[in-house]
Amino acid sequence: MEIRLRQVCLVAHDLDPNVEAFKDVFGLEVCFVDPAVGEFGLTNSLLPIGNQFLEIVVPIKEGTAGGRYLDRRGGDGGYMVITQCADRAERDARIAELDVPIAYTMDYGDFKGVQLHPKFTGGAFFEIDWNEGGEDPDGPWHPAGPDWKAAQRTDVVSAMTAVELQSPDPQPLAERWSNIAGLDLRDGEFGPEMHFTNAAVRFVEAKDGRGEGLGGVDLKAVDPDRAKARAKALGCPLDGDTITICGTRFRLV
Numbered sequence: 001m002e003i004r005l006r007q008v009c010l011v012a013h014d015l016d017p018n019v020e021a022f023k024d025v026f027g028l029e030v031c032f033v034d035p036a037v038g039e040f041g042l043t044n045s046l047l048p049i050g051n052q053f054l055e056i057v058v059p060i061k062e063g064t065a066g067g068r069y070l071d072r073r074g075g076d077g078g079y080m081v082i083t084q085c086a087d088r089a090e091r092d093a094r095i096a097e098l099d100v101p102i103a104y105t106m107d108y109g110d111f112k113g114v115q116l117h118p119k120f121t122g123g124a125f126f127e128i129d130w131n132e133g134g135e136d137p138d139g140p141w142h143p144a145g146p147d148w149k150a151a152q153r154t155d156v157v158s159a160m161t162a163v164e165l166q167s168p169d170p171q172p173l174a175e176r177w178s179n180i181a182g183l184d185l186r187d188g189e190f191g192p193e194m195h196f197t198n199a200a201v202r203f204v205e206a207k208d209g210r211g212e213g214l215g216g217v218d219l220k221a222v223d224p225d226r227a228k229a230r231a232k233a234l235g236c237p238l239d240g241d242t243i244t245i246c247g248t249r250f251r252l253v
Contacts, residue, residue: 002086003128003181005160005199006141007046007053008217009080010246011066015058018076018246019045022054025230025243026219026250027156032145042066046145048152049219050159051138052198055080056246076247078214080115080125081163083196084141088112088130094182095128111142116180122173123165123203124214126180137198156227157219161199161253164190164216166206173212174203216242216249224252 012018022028028047037044041061047054057079059067069079085091092114095102101117103125113129133139141148167173174192178185183194193202199218206212221227221241228238237244241252 002197003083003091003183004137004197005052005081005163006084006129007055007080007082007127007143008078008160008163008214009055009057009082009125010077010248011057011059011069011079012076012246013058013070015043015045015056018056019047021234021236021245022047022056024234025156025227025236025245027153027223027226028054029151029153031148031151032143034143034145036143040064040066046143046148048144048148049157050152050154052160053141053144053148054160054217055082055143073210073213073247077210078124078163078217078248080127081123081165081201081214082125082127082129082143084134085128085130086134091128091130095180098180100180108142110140120176121180122176123167123212126177154222156221156223157252158222159198159220160217161220162193162202162216162218162251163199163214164202164204164218164249165213166204166208166210166215167212168206170203170205177201177203210247214248216251218251218253221252227252 032046041064042057044057103117104115106113110132116126185192231243
């Protein structure tokens with residue numbers, strides 16, 4: 001059941017400072033501001049990392065799911081793991097078989113997707129989408145707008161190679177995600193992990209006092225020294241090869 005990591009979404013109190021930090025530290029550019037997220041009381045920006053995307057969303061209204069997530073986790077941080085599948089019908093059948101509650105369904109013709117309810121998945125929103133032309137890893141991606149490649153920059157980082165979900169008890173969380181994705185768990189360096197086509201999902205013990213959530217992202221580094229130098233100049237927390245921006249640990253690999 002082919003599935004690959006296409007997008008990671010973070011939620012923040014303020015948009016512009018975080019966007020500027022990602023542009024400065026990792027050499028990224030904004031490819032799209034999606035008006036569709038206004039339906040959820042949010043505004044956003046998307047930045048390509050290779051042929052994947054980093055999204056930052058910010059609540060602009062009271063009572064949003066994003067705002068509640070900020071409160072629950074004590075500030076900015078990881079929000080959604082967004083994947084792309086090759087066969088929408090196959091994925092829908094598995095979700096129905098497992099009786100996974102769906103938080104939201106999307107259908108834009110060339111793009112169809114579901115956000116699974118985080119109370120069931122745990123860790124973060126798990127979104128599984130299909131986009132026409134998705135057999136090409138560099139192909140179109142509806143949420144990133146019609147011309148995302150014009151903003152593609154790979155001088156500093158070129159891909160997201162893993163996401164890290166943390167929990168006080170990571171094993172049950174890992175088993176839940178593995179079952180939904182239809183992917184086997186493996187013993188990884190930091191604990192159980194499963195592997196999408198292009199990236200791993202690690203499940204680790206929460207040790208930062210923020211509880212369960214999307215805590216980290218691994219980035220394939222082209223120029224790690226530049227990224228670390230810019231992070232230091234900006235005052236971003238830096239621990240070895242890990243830079244923290246928007247309440248999220250970005251590990252250069």
